[in-house]
Amino acid sequence: MAEDINLIPKEVTQKEETKGSINRTVNMAAIISLLVVAALLLALFGYQFFLSASSKRIENQTKEAEEQILAQSSKEISYRALVGKLEETSKFLSSQLNYSEAYGKLLKIFKDSGVVITDTEFKNDGNFSVSGDAKSSSNFGKLVDGLTDEQFKEDFDMVTLVSITKIEGEPYKFTVEFKVLKKGLFEATPSTQINK
Amino acid sequence: MKLSNPSLIRLYIVPVLVIVTIVLLIPLVLMPQLERIKEKNIEVKKGNERLEALRAKLEKLNFIDEGDVSLKLLEMEEVVPSGKELAPLVVGVRALAGKAGLKVDSMELKPGRVATSSATSSASKRLKSEEAKSNTEEETLSFLLSLSGRGLNRAEEFLSDIERAKRLLGIETIKLARQERGEYTFEMEIVAPFKELESSGDIIASPLPSLTTELERVYDFVTNFVNYTNVPVQKVDTGASDPFR
Numbered sequence: 098m099a100e101d102i103n104l105i106p107k108e109v110t111q112k113e114e115t116k117g118s119i120n121r122t123v124n125m126a127a128i129i130s131l132l133v134v135a136a137l138l139l140a141l142f143g144y145q146f147f148l149s150a151s152s153k154r155i156e157n158q159t160k161e162a163e164e165q166i167l168a169q170s171s172k173e174i175s176y177r178a179l180v181g182k183l184e185e186t187s188k189f190l191s192s193q194l195n196y197s198e199a200y201g202k203l204l205k206i207f208k209d210s211g212v213v214i215t216d217t218e219f220k221n222d223g224n225f226s227v228s229g230d231a232k233s234s235s236n237f238g239k240l241v242d243g244l245t246d247e248q249f250k251e252d253f254d255m256v257t258l259v260s261i262t263k264i265e266g267e268p269y270k271f272t273v274e275f276k277v278l279k280k281g282l283f284e285a286t287p288s289t290q291i292n293k
Numbered sequence: 294m295k296l297s298n299p300s301l302i303r304l305y306i307v308p309v310l311v312i313v314t315i316v317l318l319i320p321l322v323l324m325p326q327l328e329r330i331k332e333k334n335i336e337v338k339k340g341n342e343r344l345e346a347l348r349a350k351l352e353k354l355n356f357i358d359e360g361d362v363s364l365k366l367l368e369m370e371e372v373v374p375s376g377k378e379l380a381p382l383v384v385g386v387r388a389l390a391g392k393a394g395l396k397v398d399s400m401e402l403k404p405g406r407v408a409t410s411s412a413t414s415s416a417s418k419r420l421k422s423e424e425a426k427s428n429t430e431e432e433t434l435s436f437l438l439s440l441s442g443r444g445l446n447r448a449e450e451f452l453s454d455i456e457r458a459k460r461l462l463g464i465e466t467i468k469l470a471r472q473e474r475g476e477y478t479f480e481m482e483i484v485a486p487f488k489e490l491e492s493s494g495d496i497i498a499s500p501l502p503s504l505t506t507e508l509e510r511v512y513d514f515v516t517n518f519v520n521y522t523n524v525p526v527q528k529v530d531t532g533a534s535d536p537f538r
Contacts, residue, residue: 162351166497186372
């Protein structure tokens, strides 16, 4: 039996083989790319499915939690109202001047100095204005000393003489302004004091 | 040897088809899918956050003693009522003045927010512009009180009582003037806060406010105040010729 004789030149055969190999490689690469893309798409769909399942689960749990909260709505309303009122109270108390304390100290100073109060205006921002009659300059001096005394340095500040007039036979008529520092009816702390 | 056209097509048909498929898949399937995943992810994240908030709230709610809260709320209703309730306030202020030995010369109430339908429609535009005003201003009843009495010490007592009174009363301004024979007049602008119930937004998931120790101290502080406004005031129907009879 005679063997088949390959008459095609060796170079041509090699070229054909190389071409076939390249062709296979390209096809393989294309198919792999396609498979990668398909895998990626599958992964994305899978992830979306997982997200949908999570969303559904969260939705159910949320609904359950909401129902439990709604069942206690009266408790919640009462609690919110209580905290709201307490916050309002706290805010209100800290915004108020301690008038009685400031007024009491002021009365003592005026009484000790022998000066008579005729007009006053007190404002919640701490600005106090007092007009009065002083029989003598010494009485007025005692008043100024009283207002600027060391013991009241945490109570009064920025004492200003607005006016003082003297008509013969009449007492000195004066107006002083000052600032009351302590603010807050509920345990005034340094942070609640009015800035000087 | 030169390749013919059909053989060239046969050679590259697979990669070309793959490239075309991939190129089409990206804008038609991949991108929309990514967008959907992004949206779903945000939805899940938000849902999870809300669920966590609900669970935290539920846990907190379970710890609250409803009976205790209700009792405290009743006490606080006397301190900061939910409405303006003028009549008990007027009676209370008169009682305070009387206790200090001062005479009430006049009491002028400043009108608050309007309530009638006609007034509401005309005032609606104005109200919108006033929405920016602070809550304190909106939820505060204000009135001018004119008192008179002999000596200055009585006013000190009045001020001391008013600072420890429930409902809460605060003083905005005091004008004092000496009259004849040691008599003084005191004009005061007094404010009384009230607190309505608030409800807005996602109230179910909104976290519960904290009842801090500071607020508990405030509660203990104000419950020791004296109630001057707990006098029952008889109500009469609108149009009564003499409401005081």
